[in-house]
Amino acid sequence: MKYENQFFEDKSIVKKEVVSIPVSQEESVKGRYFVGQTGILGVDKGIGAWAGLINPCDSKIDLYAYVFTITNLSSEYLIAEVWLNTNLPQKGRISHRVSPTNTSLRPLPKNKVDIRFTDFTSELPCEGVNVYERIVPPKTTLVAEEDGKFIEGPNGNYVIVIKSLGASLSKAIVAFGWSEKPIY
Numbered sequence: 537m538k539y540e541n542q543f544f545e546d547k548s549i550v551k552k553e554v555v556s557i558p559v560s561q562e563e564s565v566k567g568r569y570f571v572g573q574t575g576i577l578g579v580d581k582g583i584g585a586w587a588g589l590i591n592p593c594d595s596k597i598d599l600y601a602y603v604f605t606i607t608n609l610s611s612e613y614l615i616a617e618v619w620l621n622t623n624l625p626q627k628g629r630i631s632h633r634v635s636p637t638n639t640s641l642r643p644l645p646k647n648k649v650d651i652r653f654t655d656f657t658s659e660l661p662c663e664g665v666n667v668y669e670r671i672v673p674p675k676t677t678l679v680a681e682e683d684g685k686f687i688e689g690p691n692g693n694y695v696i697v698i699k700s701l702g703a704s705l706s707k708a709i710v711a712f713g714w715s716e717k718p719i720y
Contacts (some may be wrong), residue, residue: 558660559684563715564637567645571601572634573711577655579614579700584693585655587710588695591668591688595648596719600684603713606670607677609688612702614672618680619695622664628652637713660697672698672708684715714720 563569577585591599608614631651636644672678686694700714702708 540707549584550668555688556641562715567636567641568717569637569639569715570634570649571637571711571713572631572647572651573709574631574633574651574653575629576609577653577698577708577710578696579655579706579708581700581703582642583656583658584660584700585653585657585698585708586628586695587653587659587698588628588693589626589653589688589712589714590650590652590693591690592648592650593691595690596657596718597648597690597716599649599692599694600717601682601687601688601712602684602715603679603681604696605677605679605711606672606696607709607711608674608699608706609708610673610702610704610706611674612700612704612706613674614690614706614708615678615701616670616672616678617697617699619697620665620667620671621692622661622695624652624661624693625659626654626657626693628654646651651655651712651713653710663697664695684709689719
């Protein structure tokens, strides 16, 4: 007994093609995905830096954190702490190195969430929750993909605190990717 023709094609079944689009790409198409980075941040033993996505209290959007990177420009190990909804001791500088990822839209979408940062500070976040830490080796870039699972509403924030494990001056750059969705 041969089983060569065991399977047959049913002509009444309509084949459908399915396309899977990552959520971050869909958000980009809609003009709601942004990327940006800080300037160079200096840290030293006992003197840290922080960088964060700050959602203003009047934004009327939810912030979805998708990715962050930390580029360690120094020869020392760094510690990166991820904090949620902390009370920042300083307002920090606002980064102007921010862009929507969909630059084909006119007018260009404007971000409501700010990247704020400060360096050479002994004042670090208080309150909030330090959810995890990462070690950033010398002369490397750490990439952490969060895929939008951290969601901060108006007046919330997603902050990276950087501390040096070495005895000499260290430098780093922090970058973020995030989306902004209106609250209905």
